[in-house]
Each structure stands twice: as structure tokens, then as C-alpha cells.
Amino acid sequence: MTSVAPHSRKKICYYYDSDIGNYYYGQGHPMKPHRIRMTHNLLLNYGLYRKMEIYRPHKATQEEMTKFHSDDYIRFLRSIRPDNMSEYNKQMQRFNVGEDCPVFDGLYEFCQLSGGGSVASAVKLNKQAADIAINWAGGLHHAKKSEASGFCYVNDIVLAILELLKYHQRVLYIDIDIHHGDGVEEAFYTTDRVMTVSFHKYGEYFPGTGDLRDIGAGKGKYYAVNFPMRDGIDDDSYQNTFVPIISKVMESYHPSAIVLQCGADSLSGDRLGCLNLTLKGHAKCVEFMKKYNLPLMLLEEVATPFETLHDAGPTKPQLRST
Template sequence: MAYSWADDDDQTLQHDSKTLKYMPLYELNSNFNQQYRPNVSYHYNEQVSHFHYGVRHPMKPFRLMLTDHLVIGYKLHEHMDLYKPRRATRSELLEFHSEDYIDFLSSITPDQSALKSYADTLAKFNIGDDCPVFDGMYDYASIYAGASLDATRKLINGQSDIAINWSGGLHHAKKFEPSGFCYVNDIVLSILNLLRYYPRVLYIDIDLHHGDGVQEAFYTTDRVLTCSFHKYDGKFFPATGNLDETGIGKGKNFAINVPLRDGVDDESYIRLFKSIMEPLINQFNPSVIVQQCGADSLGCDRLGRFNLNIKAHGECVNFIKSFGIPMLVVGGGGYTPRNVSRLWCYETSLLTNVKLNSKLPENLAFRNWFKPDYSLHPNLKGDNLQNQNDRKFLENLKITVLEQLRFLNGAPSCSMNEIPPDLQGFTKDDEEAFYEKLKEQDFNDKFIDGEARDKKIMKDEARIGELME
């Protein structure tokens, strides 16, 4: 095996400052020419990291800023198309969410006197400790949802093979209410947009928590297959995602759940994931894949109960990428910000076929957040969590899930006779400005063409010897 400095997690020798200054931050994968080489786009609006749920709340949007700093610090932006997406419009949010709920999100403020008068409404919309009212709540939701929708549009029009939005992946939000730190379900909105163009969508969720909001939204259709790997004991939030939740009606057997116990480790998780996903993809034959990469399934997460390291989590993303199917990749949970940013930076490198130096860049902003090791791959195995997923349990789990796949009867087909409108996602103001510009251009073209035509006629009718410029 060829040596690579990118594999040096623990170096015996310390480099001097001059060597560190000129050491490359990444190298292209050694099998780069033989591998799938997708066009990758990165969708990020920096304003999404400016919001704050509350001092004691585990959700920290500034983890997205740390992720972006790592991506830029490693110069991964050189391998992607970069987009600053607009916010989702009210009409786009209403494609899934109810009108009264969106009106509530856009009007409520954290002012204490106002909240008292809204007591009944807050209870109706499930506002509480998990989903508090904070300043800019509606703006925050529209920004991360807008980024996911922008990513789907780039997939639909062929500009991207893989589109990344780490600010998205908020999979718990329901049609009428927020849930589990999630206010707007950008994944459901994205899948609805993808269904306008793609016949079948596969949704994969490797968050610690069950992707209940997405499963619920597509529980009765065979055009979306949802597959979630998560912790389940009947009590752990959201207390859904058991094996018997398989879909109803036309969607029967198109909801797949893989409920795991505490402490699952790298080897067990990867083996189970690959043994299920390969036959599932071959059977369902998705046109596009949406993968939610919640980082709370890592070891040492503030709310986590799994024992995964960053490379193991990334291997699940890399495996799905290897099928060469268009992908929307989104974030999700993750409550230890420094490890969340490490993970999503690493998975960005996998999606772009780049191998990163395990030592973080010396000039990285906020580098002190990653001390004492300053490594992209710290040991995240928690000693206090034993793996309660023995081989027999995992084998029975795999057999049960694969048995469910037998009832899919091949990839479902659907009629796609009419090209859906508005695939570019222009707002009404954008369209009006665009048409005005076209009218102005058309008028100018006609004037210029008419002037040129008259000049040509004058040249043709000129008498011999006359000079016409």
C-alpha cells in the first residue's frame, strides 16, 4: 500500500513551522481516475449560523459556521460549485406545511408579554422546551429550507450530480407543527420538488433519531422509499421507528426502519448498513437519493447513544455515492459542534474525491475549538457505552428487513406525461424583472436591426461612385 501523509493520525515526528506552512492540505484520491467523478455543488447561506435557540438549548446553528470554516480551510471549495441560495418563499413552504402554521411562525416573537397572550396557540403548535420561540425563527427556517430547495433545482436541471446543504436535514417537523428542534421540514419540501421530475426517490437517514417527519409525509406512496437507521427502545425521542412501521395502502413496505440499541460500533454499523442498502437500492432502483447525515450518531455526542467514529459515518455516505445516482446530501442532528463540523467537512471531501490531511490547517479560524489534538479524526469511542447490539440481534434485524424487501416486487413505475412548471424556482418578482429585461432587450434588438436594415437598403440603392459608410 502506498504511503500517504493524509493517513498520519499520530505522528512521531513534529514538523517545524516552515514545513507546516507549505504542507498540502489535501491530495486527490489515488484511484481518482477510475472512480465516479460527480459534479458537486455546495449550498450555504452564511446567515443561517447567526441564529440562537437559547443558552441551554443543545441545538447550536453556529456549528454550520465551523463546518464552513473547515471546508474553506481545507480548500474543498476548489472542487465544488458554490451557491448562496435565497430564502424559501411562503408559497414554497406551503407546498407541505399548513397555512395557519406558517402564519404562526412568521408572526410570533419572543417578547414575553406577547407570549402570554399566545398561551393556547403555543400549546396548539407544540412550542416548548424542544422547540422554543426565538428571535428570527421564521427567517432561520426559510433560509435552511431555501438552501435545500436550491440544491434540488441544481439536480433537476443537471447542473449537479451531488448537491450538499449541511444546514438542512431537519427531519422531525410535521405539517402542522414543529418537533425535535425542527420548524420546517426541508427534506419533505425537497422530495416533493424532486418528485416533479424524478419517478422514484430513496430517502436514507443515519441520524441517531428516527426520521419520523419524512416517513409520515410519504407513508402512503410507493414513489418514495424511506429507510432510517436509528436508536429505538420505545421511549427514546421520537419513540417511533420500530420494525412494524412499514407503510400503509400503496406505500405498504416502502417505509423501512432499522431500530438499533445503545453503543453500536463502527464495524457492526457499517456491515449492517451495506448489507441492507445494496439490495434495497438494486430492488427499488431510485432515480435520485436524499441522504440525511445527522451527526448525533457519532460517539461522544451531547445527546448521543452510539459509538461511531467519523470515518465509519463517512463510509456510509461514500458507499451510497458509489452507486453513481444523483444525490441530495443534507445535515441534521449533532450537538457537539466541533465534531459535527469535523464530520461534515470529512464527508464533503469524500463526495468530492479528495483525501484530507488529518491535521487541521494551521491558519484555520476558530482552530482552538478543536484542541487539544487539532485532528480531523479524534477518537470518539465512549468507554462508558457498551455495544448492546450483539451479532445475533443484528443478524435477525437484517433478515427481517431483507424479508420486507421481498414484497417490493421490483421498482414501481409512474406516469410522467406532463413537464412540471417552475423547475427553476423563480419568485414572482424574479419573473417580472426577467420579463421586463426581455422586453427591453427585444425592443433594442428590433431598433438596432431596423436601423441596420435601412442602412443596407441605402447602400444597395446608392449610385455607382457614391460612397456610403
């Protein structure tokens, strides 16, 4: 059984690039990268930076991104700009780039920074140079091999897990975003080296996947786990589901590294969400995973209104080193 030791000291590294907040999806779009900068400012103002080492991520290279994504898709992302979109109409349809996943200035660089932070986090964990690695510009779990989806273009999570698999025989991926982590699940649906566990709203809700009966295929059968959640679930009810499920997963799967996607849209007050979690509810999930004393990566698709993050004070990061 996996050991749980709540008081072991943690070394934390955090990846942030000051340019990340400059990218703009467009007027009225729910995805707002400037909130990553706001979250970073909270970290500074609460003094949490003293608890960690802060690094500027490298820009993920085309070679790194094509370890998962197709060559022609990455070439398309690198080439398209707002001023040449008319030249790429067919490719935009093919790669699902448009309204939800718009073309904006610096799109490719945004993908590079998001992907680079997550890959660098995995490298840091692989080298045992950190116990916890954080990239709040990551967590873009909907992107597919050759398709943008749900505001996501490059699946930094898959890139990070592929890097972790160089050193770890089994990696556990947990997704507490309100949306099903379909891109990550699809990428590893036929392997037993990655178990994906997603807690999400299901039904007539994007992306419409993540049925309880979706359990993986081939060698990956029983290594995809989905738990649809009801509207309005609160902290206590969420923990009463999360803790026993993850405890059983840890006991049976025995991963040697964990990736936790902490999508903020499962929080109460999110314009796209319908759950009733507080920041403390999210933090309890992080705290629970820390107790296993395994290499832990924290990623978050920050699309939640800043007021939601700010009103609860410093609870959200939960980055104490002890």
C-alpha cells in the same frame, strides 16, 4: 440491478448562507446553528471549497413551505416573536412550540434559509446541474405538517423530496441520524414514490417511533423501512448492517434520486447520542451512496459538539469529486 461505478467524476454544489450561524435557540439548548458556520469554516480551511460550486440559498417562500406544511402553521411561524409570545399561547400549544422548539429571534428566517437551501439543492439536481447537492443547514426531519418537533420547525427534507418528485418517479430517503426520521416517514407513509429507510435508536428514546414493524400503509406498504440500532454500535457493525440493507433496497426499488440525512448525533461523543460511530463511519455511508451514480442530496442537522467534528480532521465531508 442498479449500476455501481466508483470512479465516475462528480459535480458538487454546496449551499450556505453566512447568516445561518447567527440564530440562537437559547442558553443550554442542544441545537446550535453556529456549528453550521464552524462546519463551513472546516470546509474552507481544508480547501474543500475548491471541489465544489458554492451558492447562497434563497429564502424559502410561504408558497414553497405550504406545499407540505399547513397555511395556518406557516403563518404562525412567520408572526410569532419572543416579544409577542403571550399573544400566541394557544397556538404555541397547538403547534408544539415551546421548550424543545423555542421561539427565538429570526425563527422564521432560519426556517426560510434551511428550507431554501434544500429546495434549491433539489432544483439543481433536477436540472442535472450537479451530481451531489449539499445543505448542512438542512436535515430537519422531525417537523410535521402542522407541528414543530425535535428542534425542527419546517421539514426541509420533505420540501426537497416534493421538488425532486417533479422529475423523478421514485426517490429514496435514507436517514442515519440517531433519531428516527419520523417527520419524513409520516409525510410519505402512504405512497410508493418515496421509500424511507431509517437507521436509529429505538425504545425509550425520542421520538419513540420507527419500530421494525412500521412498514408503510396503503400504496406505501413496504416502502417504509426501519432498523433500530443498539447502543454503542461501531463503524464495522454499522457498515455490516447499512451496506447489505441499502444494496437490497437499491436492487429492488430502483430510485432515480437519493436523499441522505447525515445527522451528526449518531457520532461518538454527541451529548444526546449513544452510538459509537466515528466520522469515518459516517463518511463510508456517503461514499457507498456515491457509487450508485444517481443524483444525491446530502443534508445534516448539525447539533453535534464541534470538538467531535474537529478532532477527526477532514474525513467528515468526503467531498472528493472523483
